[in-house]
Amino acid sequence: MRKVRAAAAPYLLALPAWIWFAIFFVVPIAAMASVSLTTGNLLEGFQQTFSFSNYAKAVGQYHTQLIRSLIYGGIATLIMLVLAYPMAYWIAFKGGRRKSMYLFLLLLPFFVSFVLRTISWGFLLADDGILFGPLKSAGLLPGDFHVLATDVAVIGGLVYNFLPFMVLPIYVALERVDPRVVEAAYDLYASRWAAFRKVVLPLSLPGVFAGVLMTFVPATADPVNARILGGTGNTMIGNIIQTEYLTNNDYPTASALSFTLMAVLLVGIFVYARSLGTENVLEAAAR
Amino acid sequence: MHDPRTSPAFLRGMTRSRSVSRRDVFRLTGLSAAGLALSACGVQGQQKAAPKPSEVADFWAGKKKNGKVVFANWPEYMPEDRGPLKKFEQETGITVEYLEVIEENASFFGKAEPQLRAGQPLGYDIIVMTNGTQFAKMQALGYLVALDHKQLPNFAANAGAKYKNPAYDPNNTYSIPYTSGMTGIAYNTKYVKDPIKSIQALFDPKYKGKVGMMADSQEIANYGLLALGVAPEQSTRADWDKAAAMLQKQREDGIVRKYYDQDYIDAVSKGDVWLTMGWSGDVFQRQLAGEPVAFVVPEEGGTIWTDNMMIPKGAANPVDALMLMDYLYKPEIAAELTEYIQYVTPVPAVKDLLSTKAAGLKGEDKEALEAMIESPLIFPTEADYAKLHTYVTPSTPAEQEAFESMFQAVTQG
Numbered sequence: 001m002r003k004v005r006a007a008a009a010p011y012l013l014a015l016p017a018w019i020w021f022a023i024f025f026v027v028p029i030a031a032m033a034s035v036s037l038t039t040g041n042l043l044e045g046f047q048q049t050f051s052f053s054n055y056a057k058a059v060g061q062y063h064t065q066l067i068r069s070l071i072y073g074g075i076a077t078l079i080m081l082v083l084a085y086p087m088a089y090w091i092a093f094k095g096g097r098r099k100s101m102y103l104f105l106l107l108l109p110f111f112v113s114f115v116l117r118t119i120s121w122g123f124l125l126a127d128d129g130i131l132f133g134p135l136k137s138a139g140l141l142p143g144d145f146h147v148l149a150t151d152v153a154v155i156g157g158l159v160y161n162f163l164p165f166m167v168l169p170i171y172v173a174l175e176r177v178d179p180r181v182v183e184a185a186y187d188l189y190a191s192r193w194a195a196f197r198k199v200v201l202p203l204s205l206p207g208v209f210a211g212v213l214m215t216f217v218p219a220t221a222d223p224v225n226a227r228i229l230g231g232t233g234n235t236m237i238g239n240i241i242q243t244e245y246l247t248n249n250d251y252p253t254a255s256a257l258s259f260t261l262m263a264v265l266l267v268g269i270f271v272y273a274r275s276l277g278t279e280n281v282l283e284a285a286a287r
Numbered sequence: 288m289h290d291p292r293t294s295p296a297f298l299r300g301m302t303r304s305r306s307v308s309r310r311d312v313f314r315l316t317g318l319s320a321a322g323l324a325l326s327a328c329g330v331q332g333q334q335k336a337a338p339k340p341s342e343v344a345d346f347w348a349g350k351k352k353n354g355k356v357v358f359a360n361w362p363e364y365m366p367e368d369r370g371p372l373k374k375f376e377q378e379t380g381i382t383v384e385y386l387e388v389i390e391e392n393a394s395f396f397g398k399a400e401p402q403l404r405a406g407q408p409l410g411y412d413i414i415v416m417t418n419g420t421q422f423a424k425m426q427a428l429g430y431l432v433a434l435d436h437k438q439l440p441n442f443a444a445n446a447g448a449k450y451k452n453p454a455y456d457p458n459n460t461y462s463i464p465y466t467s468g469m470t471g472i473a474y475n476t477k478y479v480k481d482p483i484k485s486i487q488a489l490f491d492p493k494y495k496g497k498v499g500m501m502a503d504s505q506e507i508a509n510y511g512l513l514a515l516g517v518a519p520e521q522s523t524r525a526d527w528d529k530a531a532a533m534l535q536k537q538r539e540d541g542i543v544r545k546y547y548d549q550d551y552i553d554a555v556s557k558g559d560v561w562l563t564m565g566w567s568g569d570v571f572q573r574q575l576a577g578e579p580v581a582f583v584v585p586e587e588g589g590t591i592w593t594d595n596m597m598i599p600k601g602a603a604n605p606v607d608a609l610m611l612m613d614y615l616y617k618p619e620i621a622a623e624l625t626e627y628i629q630y631v632t633p634v635p636a637v638k639d640l641l642s643t644k645a646a647g648l649k650g651e652d653k654e655a656l657e658a659m660i661e662s663p664l665i666f667p668t669e670a671d672y673a674k675l676h677t678y679v680t681p682s683t684p685a686e687q688e689a690f691e692s693m694f695q696a697v698t699q700g
Contacts, residue, residue: 041684041687230545233538235699
C-alpha cells in the first residue's frame, strides 16, 4: 500500500499543475477552436457550422498583416540576438562580483509598465522632441526627418521591450559553462576564436534557442508597439485580432486568426529547432 | 486649469485603452472558457424589441434608493475636485464611486459584452457611451435598463429640445445625454500659418505626412463622406465605396501619418502631425494649457456626437443612478461641468448662468469665461447646428460588417 502511495505521490503533487493547465489552457483552446468554426454575428448569435472557410477568409483578408508581423518579429529577434549575446557574454564572464547588479540594471526599466515605456519612446522620438528637435534646429537632420510612424520605430520598440527575455536565457546558459572547459580548449592549442566557436557557442545554444522562443513569439503577436509607435501600413496581426474581437465582435474571425498565428509560430519554431540541430525541441526548450 | 499632460486621469486615459489590448488576449481565453458550453449549439442571439411601458413600470416598481451609486465615465469628464458629485452626496446622502474607466466605445463594449451576455452585473450603475455602433448594439441586445422618466424631472425641465428624443434613442428610452461635442480639424498653429477652413486641407499634398486621421470607422467615414459633399446620415453604400476609395488614395499618397485614437491630441500639440481630425473639447483644454492648437469645424460640415448616460442591465443601484443622472441636469451643476469639460452642454440655461458668473469676475478669468460663452463650439447657434452631421448608421448586421471592413481596410492596411 505504502509503495502504491509512494508511486502516486509525484502525480498527486503535479495535480494542481495539471488542473491549472486544463482550466487555463486546454479548455480555452478547445473553446476557441470551436468558436473559430462558427458563423453568425453578435445580434443574431453564432451557430456552430464547422465552417473551415473562416480560416481561408481570415487569412485571405489579413495575410499582409500576418506576413508583416512575422517579418517584424523575425527582424526584431535577430537584432535582439546580436545585441543580447555580447551583453550576456560580458555579464557572465566579465561581470565578476557585480553580475547580479548588472542583471538588476538590465531589468530595472521593466519595473515600469510595458505600455508606459512604449509611450515614453513616443515622447523621446517625437518629430520635434528632445532628441530630434535640437538636431533639426542645428541643421544636422532634414526638417521632415522622422522615426515615429515608421517600421523602424515599431521594430525598435519590439527590440527594446523584449530584449531582457533574450539576454537572460543566454546568460543562464553561458553562466553554466565551466571555465575549466575553456581552459582545456586553450591547453589544446585552440585560439580564442576557436575556443569560442567550438566550445562556448555550442554550449550556449540551448540558451539562444530559449531566448528566441521567448522573444519571437510575443514580438510577432504584439499589438502595442505597432499601435503606439507605428503609422499607416505598420498594423500587425495582434492589432487585427484586437479589432476583430473588440470592435467588430467577430469572434469567429478573431479566433481563426489567433489559431492561424499560433500554427504559423509553432511551425516556425520547429523548423528553427531542426535547423539548429536540436534533436528534440521540447527537451531543448526545457533546458 | 490643470495641465492635461500631467493629469493622472489623462495618463490613465492614454494608457488604459492600450494596456487593455494585452489583457484582452486573456479575456478572450476567459470568454472562450465560458463559451465552451455555448459553442456546442452556437452563441445565442439576444436581439430585443423596444420595451412596453408596462414592463418599464414593472421593473421600477418597488426599486428603492440604496445610498450608493457607481458612475463609470470617460477621463477628463469631471472637475478635478469632483464638485458636482460632492454636492450630490451632501444633498442626497448617496455615496458616489466615480471611475474613469471608459476610453473607447469599442473596447469598453468588447469587454462588457461577454459579462452582460452571461447575465453578470458590470459593477457600474451608470455608464457613458457615444451614440454609435456600440450603443446601438447595447440597445439591440437588451443590455440596458429602460429609464423611468417620472424620476427624471430635471431632465424634463432643463434639457434642450435638441437633446430630447434623439434619433439614436427614441423618447430617451435608455439614455439621457451627458455632453455633446464636435469632430472637426485640430491644427498646430506653430506649423500651420493659414487658418484651416476646408476639409480639403486634410487631403492637401502640401501637408504630406503631417496629417492625422481617426482610426474609428464612423469618424473617418464621416470625413470621407463630407469631403465628397455627401451628408453622412443620408449616405448609401455606393457613397461609402467612394469615400473609402478617397481615403485609401489619401493614405497611398503618403498624406496620412497615422490613424489615431485619443492620442491624436498629443501628436498635434507636439507637432508630430500639423493637422488632424479632432474633438472640440480636447483642443480647448489644450488651449487653456497654453499649447499652440486651434480647432475648426470645416465649412463642408463636421460631426456632432453625444455621450449618453445609461444604466446597464444588472446594475445594483438603479434608483440612485437615476437620481444622479437627473441631478446633473440642474442648471448650476451642468454649468460647473461645462466650465470644466468644455464640450456642448445639453442644458441651454447654462449659458445665462455662466454669463451672470462672468459679469461678477475680473481680468483674465472674465475674458476666458466670456470667450467660452461666445464660442460656437460650446454654445452652437442654429446656423452652427445646421453644419453638423451625425454618424452613419448601417441598418443591418451585414451592412454594419460591410461598412466596418471597408473603412478598416483603410485604417488597418
